[in-house]
Amino acid sequence: MAKVSSFRNMVLCLFLICFVCSGLLAVVNALTQEPIAAVNLAKTNQSIAAVLPAFDNEPSQDQFDVMVGSDAIAVYPASLQGNLVGYAIKTFSNKGFGGRITLMVGFLPDGTIYNTSVVSHGETPGLGDKMDASKSNFSEQFKGVHPANFRLAVKKDGGDIDAITASTITSRAFADALKRAYEAYQLIEKTNEEEL
DSSP states (O other), X not given: OOOOOOHHHHHHHHHHHXXXXXXXXXXXXXXXXXXXHHHHHHHHHHHHHHHSOOOSSOTTTSOEEEEETTEEEEXXXXXXXXXXXXXXXXXXXXXXXXXXXEEEXXXXXXXXXXEEEEEEOOOOTTXXXXXXXXXXXXXXXXXXXXXXXXXXXXXXXXXXXXXXXXXXXXHHHHHHHHHHHHHHHHHHHHHHHHHO
16 A cells, blocks of 8 residues: 655655755865866966966966956956066956956056957857957957057947947947956056055
8 A cells, every 4th residue: 555645754855855955066066166266267367368468477366356436356467577567457347238248458567458358258149259359350459559548439439449340239348348447457556656
């Protein structure tokens, strides 16, 4: 004769299943936490190397944050033989067509943009993803320019940026992220001047 399930048995069984699943998730999290952190660090180091001239320190170890409005912006100072060669600034914009875009922007000590690199985005393949240097030459227009003399806005909005064809929203978001990075750079310079 089959045993009839009671409410108490069902609750006990459900509790046991949840307990076992929680334990398994905790084990998987513990096993994957370090490899995920290592991959993220490697990705950050690759982005830093892509946007700055040669350096011999480890900028990711010297990282500090700068508050731009209510946002903490990560700054990675790079040096060669003890001399500052620039700052890699990890910036973002939430104004992308597909949501947040994250960039790494390299500034030379005088504030000139050395290079940019797309860290992550959710833009449309074949359109907005052309902001990535591997997909088009859109980001080439920022190399060697100083934001004080180059208006970080698309030409439709009175700026100097040639927008990606059919992706004005993405281009505007890219410009917004660059502005945030430049604001962080200006705060760093202001702090350095005050310390002198």
